[in-house]
Amino acid sequence: MAYSTFNNLDKRKKNKIFRAALREFSEKGYAGASINRIVAELGIAKGSIFQYFGDKEGLFNFVFVKSIDTVKDHLKSVRDNTRDEDFYSRIETLLTSGISFLRKNPRIYALYTKILYEGNLKFCSALLKAVRQESFEFLSEMIRLGIERGEVRSDMDISCATFYLDSLLDRFLQAFMLEHFGARPGIYKANDSQVSRWARELVGLLKKGMAPQ
Amino acid sequence: MAYSTFNNLDKRKKNKIFRAALREFSEKGYAGASINRIVAELGIAKGSIFQYFGDKEGLFNFVFVKSIDTVKDHLKSVRDNTRDEDFYSRIETLLTSGISFLRKNPRIYALYTKILYEGNLKFCSALLKAVRQESFEFLSEMIRLGIERGEVRSDMDISCATFYLDSLLDRFLQAFMLEHFGARPGIYKANDSQVSRWARELVGLLKKGMAPQ
Amino acid sequence: MAYSTFNNLDKRKKNKIFRAALREFSEKGYAGASINRIVAELGIAKGSIFQYFGDKEGLFNFVFVKSIDTVKDHLKSVRDNTRDEDFYSRIETLLTSGISFLRKNPRIYALYTKILYEGNLKFCSALLKAVRQESFEFLSEMIRLGIERGEVRSDMDISCATFYLDSLLDRFLQAFMLEHFGARPGIYKANDSQVSRWARELVGLLKKGMAPQ
Amino acid sequence: MAYSTFNNLDKRKKNKIFRAALREFSEKGYAGASINRIVAELGIAKGSIFQYFGDKEGLFNFVFVKSIDTVKDHLKSVRDNTRDEDFYSRIETLLTSGISFLRKNPRIYALYTKILYEGNLKFCSALLKAVRQESFEFLSEMIRLGIERGEVRSDMDISCATFYLDSLLDRFLQAFMLEHFGARPGIYKANDSQVSRWARELVGLLKKGMAPQ
DNA sequence: GATGAATGAGATTTCATTCAT
DNA sequence: AATGAATGAAATCTCATTCAT
Numbered sequence: 002m003a004y005s006t007f008n009n010l011d012k013r014k015k016n017k018i019f020r021a022a023l024r025e026f027s028e029k030g031y032a033g034a035s036i037n038r039i040v041a042e043l044g045i046a047k048g049s050i051f052q053y054f055g056d057k058e059g060l061f062n063f064v065f066v067k068s069i070d071t072v073k074d075h076l077k078s079v080r081d082n083t084r085d086e087d088f089y090s091r092i093e094t095l096l097t098s099g100i101s102f103l104r105k106n107p108r109i110y111a112l113y114t115k116i117l118y119e120g121n122l123k124f125c126s127a128l129l130k131a132v133r134q135e136s137f138e139f140l141s142e143m144i145r146l147g148i149e150r151g152e153v154r155s156d157m158d159i160s161c162a163t164f165y166l167d168s169l170l171d172r173f174l175q176a177f178m179l180e181h182f183g184a185r186p187g188i189y190k191a192n193d194s195q196v197s198r199w200a201r202e203l204v205g206l207l208k209k210g211m212a213p214q
Numbered sequence: 215m216a217y218s219t220f221n222n223l224d225k226r227k228k229n230k231i232f233r234a235a236l237r238e239f240s241e242k243g244y245a246g247a248s249i250n251r252i253v254a255e256l257g258i259a260k261g262s263i264f265q266y267f268g269d270k271e272g273l274f275n276f277v278f279v280k281s282i283d284t285v286k287d288h289l290k291s292v293r294d295n296t297r298d299e300d301f302y303s304r305i306e307t308l309l310t311s312g313i314s315f316l317r318k319n320p321r322i323y324a325l326y327t328k329i330l331y332e333g334n335l336k337f338c339s340a341l342l343k344a345v346r347q348e349s350f351e352f353l354s355e356m357i358r359l360g361i362e363r364g365e366v367r368s369d370m371d372i373s374c375a376t377f378y379l380d381s382l383l384d385r386f387l388q389a390f391m392l393e394h395f396g397a398r399p400g401i402y403k404a405n406d407s408q409v410s411r412w413a414r415e416l417v418g419l420l421k422k423g424m425a426p427q
Numbered sequence: 428m429a430y431s432t433f434n435n436l437d438k439r440k441k442n443k444i445f446r447a448a449l450r451e452f453s454e455k456g457y458a459g460a461s462i463n464r465i466v467a468e469l470g471i472a473k474g475s476i477f478q479y480f481g482d483k484e485g486l487f488n489f490v491f492v493k494s495i496d497t498v499k500d501h502l503k504s505v506r507d508n509t510r511d512e513d514f515y516s517r518i519e520t521l522l523t524s525g526i527s528f529l530r531k532n533p534r535i536y537a538l539y540t541k542i543l544y545e546g547n548l549k550f551c552s553a554l555l556k557a558v559r560q561e562s563f564e565f566l567s568e569m570i571r572l573g574i575e576r577g578e579v580r581s582d583m584d585i586s587c588a589t590f591y592l593d594s595l596l597d598r599f600l601q602a603f604m605l606e607h608f609g610a611r612p613g614i615y616k617a618n619d620s621q622v623s624r625w626a627r628e629l630v631g632l633l634k635k636g637m638a639p640q
Numbered sequence: 641m642a643y644s645t646f647n648n649l650d651k652r653k654k655n656k657i658f659r660a661a662l663r664e665f666s667e668k669g670y671a672g673a674s675i676n677r678i679v680a681e682l683g684i685a686k687g688s689i690f691q692y693f694g695d696k697e698g699l700f701n702f703v704f705v706k707s708i709d710t711v712k713d714h715l716k717s718v719r720d721n722t723r724d725e726d727f728y729s730r731i732e733t734l735l736t737s738g739i740s741f742l743r744k745n746p747r748i749y750a751l752y753t754k755i756l757y758e759g760n761l762k763f764c765s766a767l768l769k770a771v772r773q774e775s776f777e778f779l780s781e782m783i784r785l786g787i788e789r790g791e792v793r794s795d796m797d798i799s800c801a802t803f804y805l806d807s808l809l810d811r812f813l814q815a816f817m818l819e820h821f822g823a824r825p826g827i828y829k830a831n832d833s834q835v836s837r838w839a840r841e842l843v844g845l846l847k848k849g850m851a852p853q
Numbered sequence: 854g855a856t857g858a859a860t861g862a863g864a865t866t867t868c869a870t871t872c873a874t
Numbered sequence: 875a876a877t878g879a880a881t882g883a884a885a886t887c888t889c890a891t892t893c894a895t
Contacts, residue, residue: 675890
């Protein structure tokens, strides 16, 4: 993925490069990103990037994989840390912790959506598919467990419900991200203090639709 | 928006130019679109585009506004034609008619999402904001009416419920579009025959969450 | 081969571009040629070349095909103008007129050899093959006719004799070209006045080998 | 030519470097050769090459001189081993042993022609000139000896005959090499079994032209 | 002596934009 | 009004060469 030339660099420099590239790609997308700008910001020679990553695609891949891995780690930790909570509480945690992840790593989520909608990037689709698959399975499993524990109605179509949950969660994050970057004209004026109230309300709605009566 | 030189063209030519530009922008995004390719496909002189629209931004604006208008017309017609149906039936119609709009105008929806996530386009954000505002008000009004008619629980937070609906509707379309274009690795295998079943199931879920008990 | 943008230029400009490109390619070969240098010499914008020919390969193709055509025309005129001479006289004419062609078009022959030995140019090999085929057939036919007229021994292996002739003719030109360009350390000190003497002597040698006794 | 750092390496490593560089230069020519690729193939540090040879030119020089020496040794051994054969038999041996040398050292002959026609290499021309001088003297001497022994006509212009022989020999090798490498579109379909037949036929032709009658 | 990270000049190519005809 | 030739900035990428370790 990255050549040994890059791996041999010291950690601070590697990180600096990752951050600069992430910033560029997340702001401009793949096609719009300029290696010229990246190296100018970093203050290194243009050739170095190509020595590290071979080409633009290589640089992007490095950034994208590292970003995806960060997301996966986040999801895994949420799953593991909420194992004993009930279904609706887990959803609420997913929502609020998602926002706090997004606050800490705003560019990662921005990169993800930019790439998702940019299309044209054959070398990403396998990764994107894997991520979505994982998230899909994660939610399905949560629902299945919720049914088992009697927290969720047993007559639900699981894939339909997963879609339903996934939409909601993803959109919840998108709404905040687009506001955070000012790119999308936010109409949901949710500021920091309102996030948890919103999360609670959404979970309330979900509960009405999904809990056994 | 477009100069008089353009407005004076005959309708067929204007339409041809719109379609070619829409195709390019929806496939490549704003930055990735190439006026070279557009004029090559059209077989007209490059200078003409600049005479008609001033610059790339002008051309894009023309395409974007016209696309947005088409969407607005669609929404308005759905609203007007379903005025007498009950709340849940209206939602179901929104879902299925949304899909059929998307099938007829795949590039318009593609353009909308591409631009939404591409960002960087100051001159779009007002338009995007207006569209979202409109759609938001459309849904809010539907909910309010639903409550009035006793079809929806009266204790709902309307903006929260609007968000909830909006997420679901938008994501429903996105799922189909991304599959239609093959850009996003679909994991929801919804083919033609399944659309209405899915719509019905989602509405069922919504009903459980939103209907008075 | 060349886009209409180029074909529409006035003849003087087209010729100027041809000459500048021929010079660069014949001096540096395909890989070594620099479009930067060509446009600098011409005093035109870099982009123009790409508008005319699409890419470096396109420019080269144009130059190469035009050069080859010039050679073919030369060969054809020699063949037609010497139809009534005897075999050995035709060979002598080939040698001396070859030299005079080379004096008038030194870069064309230089281009031909450069490319022949540079290899790696898939898009040339068909052309090169065609040229060699043509020259091969031209010589074979001359020998066949020589035999028919009783000027050449009838027991000759024609393809062997063609190889033999071809070697001599080609090498004769090469020797002069390499001296002309100073690229190859000439050891054959043939100056202008000696060319025809050499041609006569070589033909004398050939005659001893090929004429019936 | 090569710095002591190189000369102090063990023989196997020196040979490995020679082979890798010969391969690159013979395939791509001087300008097209890439030190990057050479060191990548060798698995040594790029800096080492510059420590051994100073610069690209130095590396090339080393490769070229060593290659030329191999050719000279070959020629010398043919000359010495055929001293007692008659003139025409020596020529035949030159042709066939030339082919067998080329089969054993295809890259050396390829390098020689690539460079000969690439030009632009001031530091080669002295070497090339020396080689051609040597080969020229070798052939002249053979002819002189042939005349002395009564095998060759005594009225021959020796330098003309040398040119004649040289053309044939060189072209004979070229034809095979270009076919061997597939670079030049072969029209002489000579495969392995035909080489000696061709050599015999060419010698027959020569004999007719050169032997006293 | 060997290493390989850093460099920057220079290559090909694309593209929006201008402007004379 | 329409044309399309001309432009040059900026993009990606390659490569010989240097030099600190």
